[in-house]
Amino acid sequence: MKTRKLATVFFSLFWIISVTSTVLASTLEDIMQRGVLRVAAQTQGPPFSFVNGKGERTGSAVELARLMAKEMGVKIKFLNYDWDGLIPALLSGKADILAADMTPTLARAMKIAFTTPFMYTGNVAFAKKDSPYRTLADLKAAKNLTVATLLGSAGTKVAAETFPNAKQKVYKGGGPFLIDAVLKGRTDFAVNDSSAVYAQVSNFPPNSIKIIPERIDKSPLAYAVRYDSPALLSWMDLFFLHIKLDGRLDANLDYWVNSLDWKNDHD
Amino acid sequence: MLETFNFRVIIEYLPLFQEGFLYTIWLSLAALLGALIIGILACIMRISQSKLSARIAIIYIESMRSTPLLVQLYFFYFGLPSLGILLSEVVTGILVLSLNSGAYLAEIIRAGVQSIPPGQTEAGIASGMTYYQRMRYIIMPQALGLTVPPMLGQAIILVKDSSLLSLISIMELTRAGQTFTSERFMPAEAFLTTAVFYLIIFYLLKGFSIWSQKKLIYTG
Numbered sequence: 001m002k003t004r005k006l007a008t009v010f011f012s013l014f015w016i017i018s019v020t021s022t023v024l025a026s027t028l029e030d031i032m033q034r035g036v037l038r039v040a041a042q043t044q045g046p047p048f049s050f051v052n053g054k055g056e057r058t059g060s061a062v063e064l065a066r067l068m069a070k071e072m073g074v075k076i077k078f079l080n081y082d083w084d085g086l087i088p089a090l091l092s093g094k095a096d097i098l099a100a101d102m103t104p105t106l107a108r109a110m111k112i113a114f115t116t117p118f119m120y121t122g123n124v125a126f127a128k129k130d131s132p133y134r135t136l137a138d139l140k141a142a143k144n145l146t147v148a149t150l151l152g153s154a155g156t157k158v159a160a161e162t163f164p165n166a167k168q169k170v171y172k173g174g175g176p177f178l179i180d181a182v183l184k185g186r187t188d189f190a191v192n193d194s195s196a197v198y199a200q201v202s203n204f205p206p207n208s209i210k211i212i213p214e215r216i217d218k219s220p221l222a223y224a225v226r227y228d229s230p231a232l233l234s235w236m237d238l239f240f241l242h243i244k245l246d247g248r249l250d251a252n253l254d255y256w257v258n259s260l261d262w263k264n265d266h267d
Numbered sequence: 268m269l270e271t272f273n274f275r276v277i278i279e280y281l282p283l284f285q286e287g288f289l290y291t292i293w294l295s296l297a298a299l300l301g302a303l304i305i306g307i308l309a310c311i312m313r314i315s316q317s318k319l320s321a322r323i324a325i326i327y328i329e330s331m332r333s334t335p336l337l338v339q340l341y342f343f344y345f346g347l348p349s350l351g352i353l354l355s356e357v358v359t360g361i362l363v364l365s366l367n368s369g370a371y372l373a374e375i376i377r378a379g380v381q382s383i384p385p386g387q388t389e390a391g392i393a394s395g396m397t398y399y400q401r402m403r404y405i406i407m408p409q410a411l412g413l414t415v416p417p418m419l420g421q422a423i424i425l426v427k428d429s430s431l432l433s434l435i436s437i438m439e440l441t442r443a444g445q446t447f448t449s450e451r452f453m454p455a456e457a458f459l460t461t462a463v464f465y466l467i468i469f470y471l472l473k474g475f476s477i478w479s480q481k482k483l484i485y486t487g
Contacts, residue, residue, distance in 0.1 A: 092454070
């Protein structure tokens with residue numbers, strides 16, 4: 001009986017100490033103490049984060065995160081998740097930052113804190129090459145279509161608003177699943193972020209997919225931290241300002257996102 | 268910890284969970300029926316005197332039991348279309364679950380059949396009964412009764428396995444939890460609610476198991 005009481009007191013003390021100590025230390029200090037920046041990233045999201053032909057992890061977000069760790073003077077550790085697992089991983093404290101091509105929607109911002117956007121993009125619709133639909137207006141007017149989107153992506157909501165007549169099929173995983181679904185005829189068309197679509201289509205047979213060039217919406221992309229990491233957030237904002245001014249951000253985006261240059265080096 | 272647990276949002280998502288709950292039950296029942304048919308057929312083939320059909324049944328049972336369900340699901344969903352066979356999500360899901368569970372049920376039923384003393388088969392032969400008659404009137408009624416508890420155990424496993432169908436865009440219980448998480452970023456609320464619904468299915472099956480053991484087991 002006595003040992004049980006003692007154990008209870010001991011564990012409550014331990015709990016209080018661990019809780020208060022996490023409140024006192026900032027995430028930025030934790031990173032410095034640990035010497036490792038833990039980054040939640042996806043594996044199936046070229047050009048932002050993927051594994052190349054040699055089995056190495058790379059992409060725009062991966063390289064920017066590496067640059068971030070270098071500027072911090074710490075090592076980097078990437079944690080792999082499906083798209084819909086990124087935010088839970090950040091919230092549960094498994095990762096310090098979330099580095100992906102994520103749109104800072106107001107819904108997401110209820111839970112996580114976004115940096116200032118590092119670029120602007122938008123969702124596009126795409127279908128099979130021989131599909132009769134050539135414009136967004138065609139897709140909006142058509143009845144009984146199925147639209148595929150990615151679980152947890154901004155495209156799910158955008159597609160529901162833009163194509164109210166279409167039935168949604170929500171895939172879990174990464175953007176390539178959507179292209180596969182379109183090619184196999186599991187869906188009439190799909191909606192996803194344009195930079196991701198253009199990069200990922202290049203991995204499939206040429207001229208099999210038709211991307212409707214018209215953007216459905218305009219949206220920013222940003223990295224994220226938890227709301228309990230204000231110091232880390234302001235450091236990251238400053239980091240983006242610096243690399244924007246010294247040209248390293250544009251060099252990264254021009255290589256990875258605004259062109260298919262990376263395809264030659266990473267197949 | 269509990270003060271940040273958001274019951275209001277859970278209530279908001281209850282209609283979605285209800286939809287997933289009913290869909291999980293529907294899929295599981297359909298797959299269970301399929302598994303039962305496949306299981307009985309595979310068991311009969313497995314214990315038949317024909318070497319060929321026994322060999323086919325062994326290959327089926329062993330290949331299903333030795334590979335992960337997720338791999339089977341991905342093969343049927345992503346692999347088969349490349350070979351020219353395109354099945355819808357729901358058909359793929361029910362088919363894979365039936366085939367997978369059918370292999371386990373075949374072995375469960377076989378254990379039941381083999382637990383019937385050989386004297387009864389011999390008595391059947393002595394009475395001039397055919398193979399079919401012996402199976403239909405002597406062996407199966409006893410064997411199936413004995414195997415009800417392990418079969419319900421397998422049914423519970425099947426219900427839990429149906430959560431994998433969320434990976435091929437089927438809107439069942441686990442997908443309801445995933446959707447909740449991806450819209451509100453509340454994994455604790457989402458998956459705890461999901462678990463509670465699975466628990467409800469478990470208790471329904473358990474109740475049926477207790478009832479059926481009283482009713483169905485042939486006690487002589």
